Amino acid sequence: MEIIEFSNEYLNIKDTLDCGQIFRYKPFNDGFLVFSGDKVCYVYEQDGKCYIQSEDTEYFANFFDLKRDYSVINNFALSSRHDIVSRSAKLAKGVRILNQQREEMLFSFIISQNNMIPRIKAIIERTCIALGEKKSFDGEEYYTFPTVKALASKTEEFYKNLGYGYRARYIVEVANAIINGDINLEKISELTTVGLKKSLMTLKGVGAKVADCIALFGYHRVDSFPVDTWIERLYREDFKGELTDRQKITEWFLNEFKEYSGYVQQYVFYYKRSLEKNDKN
DNA sequence: TCCCAGGGTAGTC
DNA sequence: GACTACCATGGG
Helix, strand or coil: EEEEEEECCCCCHHHHHHCCCCCCCEEEEEEEEECCCEEEEEEEEEEEEEEECCCCCHHHHHHHHCCCCCCCCCCCCCCCCCHHHHHHHHHCCCCCCCCHHHHHHHHHHHHHHHCCCCHHHHHHHHHHHHHHEEEEHHHHEEECCCCCHHEEEEEEHHHHCCHHHHHHHHHCCCCCCHHHCCCCCHHHHHCCCHHHHHHCCCCCCCCCHHHHHHHHHCCCCCCCCCCCCCHHHHHHHHHHCCCCHHHHHHHHHHHHHHHHHHHHHHHHHHHHHHHHHHHHC
């Protein structure tokens, strides 16, 4: 077991995990267990430092995007002419864009459509228990994310029983499309962001928003700006925007924030959702 | 009971 | 191209 130490100035574990880009993590001791594909790490904060403990620290150093200088990104957002963006940057200073596994992002965000985050987590959890491999870490049992082969081996009925609803058909079709070689998730990483999105959208159940999420969280394409119901509301309320077409709203944000778009999206998404949570408390 | 959730598809015009 | 009914499920 290896361990990495990292400053927590631009890495807040809880905020980064809790902003809807990852669905598999859980509280553990003084921090969290974080799962990615068949890998796991234990992360916690102590005395101004983050500690990442894993059998594969190299993987998780990249996973948490540790090589990138987030002071540049955060300062860009802090100095935005949009008040909502600078306020978000202040609140979400420790939020980073994780580098996650492509297959896991693809299937996870297909599940995410017209769904709620707690329910998405529950469906993915049930899927891992049913089709993943059982492993243990520091005495704690966990299940890996299923392989595409395992996902393709089941029928639509199987996924309906796991609570997928109408999305069951998409999982079966997409898993088989990968098995058949209709799409290669590694190969398409060579494409431009526009080409990558277009390629992902040939898959059943993957529209513009889901493709944006996969591009951002699975390929670190930060010239992506996923627009969901939260962002659409934020666009209307906080930017006084008048566009209604989500594609055009995405284009508007991309033009506004350029190569920082993906980071800004996470900042404001975190901000908007944290406000909502506080209203309920 | 209706509305909503990190939306997308297929049909119509 | 734009518009819309419909799609499962569970929580508020």
